Amino acid sequence: MIPLIFYLGLAALLFSIGLYGVMTHKNGIRMIMCIELMLNSANLNLVAFSSYTNTLNGQVFAVFSIALAAAEAAVGFAILMAIYRMHDKINLNELKILRW
Amino acid sequence: MVKTALEELAFLIPLLPALAFVITFFFGRKMPSGGAVVPILAIAASFVISLMITLRLLVNPNEVISQSYPWFAVLNIGVLIDPLAAVMLSMVSFVSLLIHIYAVSYMSGDPGEARYFAETSLFTAAMLSLALSDNILQLFVSWELVGFCSYLLIGFWFERPSAAAAAKKAFLTTRIGDVMFLTGIIVLTSDLLKLAGGFQEGTYLLRFDEIFSYIPQLSALHSNIFGFEVSHLTIITLLFFGGAVGKSGQFPLHVWLPDAMEGPTTVSALIHAATMVTAGVYLVARTFPMFIAAPDSLMVVAYLGGFTALFAGTMGIVMNDLKRVLAYSTISQLGYMMLGLGLGSAIGLEAVGISLFHLINHAFFKALLFLCAGSVIHAVGTQDMRELGGVRKVMPVTAATMAIAALALAGFGIPGTSIGTSGFFSKDAIIEAAYLFGENSNNWIPYVFSIAAALLTSIYIFRLIFMTFTGKPRSDYHGHESPAIMTIPLAILAIFSLLFGGLTKTGFMDFLEETFANSFVNLDIGSLAALGRNELVGAAGNESLFVQWLPMIVAIAGLAVAFVIYYLRIIKLGPLASMKNPVYRLLYKRYYQHEIYTEFFSLGIIYGIIALLSQVLDVIIDSIVEGIGILTVGVSEELRRVQTGVVQTYAIVVIAGVSLLIILVKLIMEVL
Numbered sequence: 001m002i003p004l005i006f007y008l009g010l011a012a013l014l015f016s017i018g019l020y021g022v023m024t025h026k027n028g029i030r031m032i033m034c035i036e037l038m039l040n041s042a043n044l045n046l047v048a049f050s051s052y053t054n055t056l057n058g059q060v061f062a063v064f065s066i067a068l069a070a071a072e073a074a075v076g077f078a079i080l081m082a083i084y085r086m087h088d089k090i091n092l093n094e095l096k097i098l099r100w
Numbered sequence: 101m102v103k104t105a106l107e108e109l110a111f112l113i114p115l116l117p118a119l120a121f122v123i124t125f126f127f128g129r130k131m132p133s134g135g136a137v138v139p140i141l142a143i144a145a146s147f148v149i150s151l152m153i154t155l156r157l158l159v160n161p162n163e164v165i166s167q168s169y170p171w172f173a174v175l176n177i178g179v180l181i182d183p184l185a186a187v188m189l190s191m192v193s194f195v196s197l198l199i200h201i202y203a204v205s206y207m208s209g210d211p212g213e214a215r216y217f218a219e220t221s222l223f224t225a226a227m228l229s230l231a232l233s234d235n236i237l238q239l240f241v242s243w244e245l246v247g248f249c250s251y252l253l254i255g256f257w258f259e260r261p262s263a264a265a266a267a268k269k270a271f272l273t274t275r276i277g278d279v280m281f282l283t284g285i286i287v288l289t290s291d292l293l294k295l296a297g298g299f300q301e302g303t304y305l306l307r308f309d310e311i312f313s314y315i316p317q318l319s320a321l322h323s324n325i326f327g328f329e330v331s332h333l334t335i336i337t338l339l340f341f342g343g344a345v346g347k348s349g350q351f352p353l354h355v356w357l358p359d360a361m362e363g364p365t366t367v368s369a370l371i372h373a374a375t376m377v378t379a380g381v382y383l384v385a386r387t388f389p390m391f392i393a394a395p396d397s398l399m400v401v402a403y404l405g406g407f408t409a410l411f412a413g414t415m416g417i418v419m420n421d422l423k424r425v426l427a428y429s430t431i432s433q434l435g436y437m438m439l440g441l442g443l444g445s446a447i448g449l450e451a452v453g454i455s456l457f458h459l460i461n462h463a464f465f466k467a468l469l470f471l472c473a474g475s476v477i478h479a480v481g482t483q484d485m486r487e488l489g490g491v492r493k494v495m496p497v498t499a500a501t502m503a504i505a506a507l508a509l510a511g512f513g514i515p516g517t518s519i520g521t522s523g524f525f526s527k528d529a530i531i532e533a534a535y536l537f538g539e540n541s542n543n544w545i546p547y548v549f550s551i552a553a554a555l556l557t558s559i560y561i562f563r564l565i566f567m568t569f570t571g572k573p574r575s576d577y578h579g580h581e582s583p584a585i586m587t588i589p590l591a592i593l594a595i596f597s598l599l600f601g602g603l604t605k606t607g608f609m610d611f612l613e614e615t616f617a618n619s620f621v622n623l624d625i626g627s628l629a630a631l632g633r634n635e636l637v638g639a640a641g642n643e644s645l646f647v648q649w650l651p652m653i654v655a656i657a658g659l660a661v662a663f664v665i666y667y668l669r670i671i672k673l674g675p676l677a678s679m680k681n682p683v684y685r686l687l688y689k690r691y692y693q694h695e696i697y698t699e700f701f702s703l704g705i706i707y708g709i710i711a712l713l714s715q716v717l718d719v720i721i722d723s724i725v726e727g728i729g730i731l732t733v734g735v736s737e738e739l740r741r742v743q744t745g746v747v748q749t750y751a752i753v754v755i756a757g758v759s760l761l762i763i764l765v766k767l768i769m770e771v772l
Contacts (some may be wrong), residue, residue, distance in 0.1 A: 020749070022751055023751065023752065031747070093746060
């Protein structure tokens with residue numbers, strides 16, 4: 001059996017890549033994809049812990065989380081579409097409509 | 101068994117009326133008569149307990165109730181019921197009970213009825229707690245509460261500007277005395293701390309018996325004030341007396357008392373008979389062992405008291421307002437009580453006896469006078485004696501009881517016998533003590549004051565009686581006798597005014613003299629007096645016939661003068677009693693004291709200082725307030741820049757925050 005630490009290491013790696021992507025990319029769609037990556041790293045952790053402790057809870061959480069991520073992605077992309085239609089751009093650095 | 105039960109109950113004496121205050125304050129409006137029944141029952145219970153304790157003390161004066169509980173670590177709160185406190189408690193609760201019953205009818209229909217009963221109930225509670233304090237600090241707290249309640253009650257009809265002004269005046273004037281009293285307590289405390297070497301566990305420095313045990317050392321401490329070596333005991337007692345001057349309306353702080361008539365008449369009765377003004381006399385009596393070792397203070401007490409008795413009398417004879425005459429009579433009678441205490445340098449503890457005896461008798465007849473006046477005002481609707489006259493025909497009960505009260509105030513009785521009104525015995529005791537004092541020290545001034553004041557008392561009170569109750573009505577009024585709920589308290593008070601003095605005469609004074617001589621405090625008054633270089637001359641009572649009869653003769657002369665001028669109206673005062681006569685004008689204008697005080701406090705240096713101070717305060721306070729405003733605007737101006745609107749910044753903040761949180765949790769886990 002593959003030791004737990006490998007899963008956790010992979011998840012940490014995925015998470016860091018996702019985080020790096022969120023910080024550095026300016027394109028909204030890419031950022032959402034990176035967030036998905038971070039979410040999935042968390043899911044990986046959940047499943048790993050679940051099989052490590054021989055319970056099912058973690059897997060159930062992971063399924064919920066995937067479902068939520070799907071819903072969130074749908075909403076997020078819809079918002080991005082709306083923003084693109086209004087402002088003709090998708091570069092989030094230039095979009096400061098959240099500002100005071 | 102009975103003893104412990106009574107000691108448990110002692111705490112209830114002030115607590116019950118205080119509880120009644122809470123109940124009437126919150127629920128009185130929903131009850132009939134403003135919830136009057138609650139304070140009446142509470143005060144009745146207090147009275148019963150007080151009376152039981154008094155009776156037990158009468159049987160055995162050594163069974164003093166004394167309980168102390170820690171309060172703020174080294175101070176204490178407690179109950180001390182010795183003969184002095186017991187007599188005071190019984191009188192206060194009894195008179196207050198009658199006034200409350202009377203007020204049910206007097207105040208009925210007033211929109212503030214519930215507020216009235218709540219406030220008078222608290223007033224009584226404060227006074228009862230003052231009387232049973234076993235330490236000077238608790239006494240001071242109650243003292244302030246009494247002052248506050250009197251402020252509320254004098255300004256009871258606060259929508260009237262004159263009532264609001266009178267309440268303010270009473271509060272501020274007595275405040276001058278209160279500050280002196282507090283200063284006295286501070287000086288006393290610092291001295292005691294020095295003498296006792298700091299606070300000791302288990303001893304309560306400010307308890308009266310502790311204070312008294314330090315009297316010899318206190319009188320040995322001296323300070324140099326304006327080149328005079330003054331003993332600290334003299335300073336402290338004079339400061340205490342300053343407080344008493346304010347509360348008991350003595351010259352020069354008496355100006356608030358006549359104005360205090362703005363409250364309901366029942367409040368005047370409460371203030372003038374049972375509570376507020378007697379507090380000052382009680383304070384001096386309570387700390388009497390300190391006074392007797394400070395002869396200079398006693399001299400001040402005697403002179404100021406005697407002078408006030410005379411001074412207030414001169415104003416009493418020209419007033420036209422029913423209640424105002426009575427107000428000046430209160431000031432004058434309190435002067436007598438102070439004079440009685442001041443004579444302690446000659447007669448020792450007997451001074452407490454005669455002074456408190458007069459205080460109790462005065463409470464009965466002064467409450468009666470005020471309640472009668474209230475009855476007249478209630479029925480007729482005016483208190484200007486020039487508009488009254490012939491009230492006797494429509495209000496026979498009120499007229500009869502008021503006449504009894506007047507006789508008691510003027511001190512009618514037959515010297516050498518036990519026949520006389522209660523005022524006769526106590527006032528004569530004071531006048532005879534003044535004579536004794538004069539004989540002993542060849543200083544006749546207090547005696548002259550007391551005799552002259554007796555003459556004036558008789559004149560002004562019978563002037564009031566004749567102008568109000570006899571002759572023909574001088575205005576178009578319609579009166580009727582008051583209902584039974586008002587006349588029954590009058591009758592009870594009348595019986596006490598007539599009989600109390602004669603029945604209790606010597607026993608009462610002996611009882612009170614036990615206060616400082618019993619096993620509880622166990623003071624040797626003779627040696628304390630020796631500290632003050634006083635030589636006690638012993639008891640009064642063996643004076644010549646002339647001395648015994650003179651006060652009576654003077655009282656009859658006063659009655660005769662009033663009779664001739666205001667009943668027979670043979671002598672017309674005419675121009676003598678008009679504003680054209682400078683003496684009359686001076687008296688009528690009350691020696692211009694109000695004007696002088698107002699001018700003094702509104703002009704010149706004091707006004708300048710206050711104006712300057714208010715300017716400075718304005719600057720300070722304004723800058724504080726504006727500073728807070730500017731600070732808030734500035735900080736928020738900077739803080740809003742945090743909201744960049746860039747999603748990535750927010751993400752960084754979130755991640756930094758989460759990381760920090762994890763590190764913190766980790767650190768805490770490790771520490772634990």
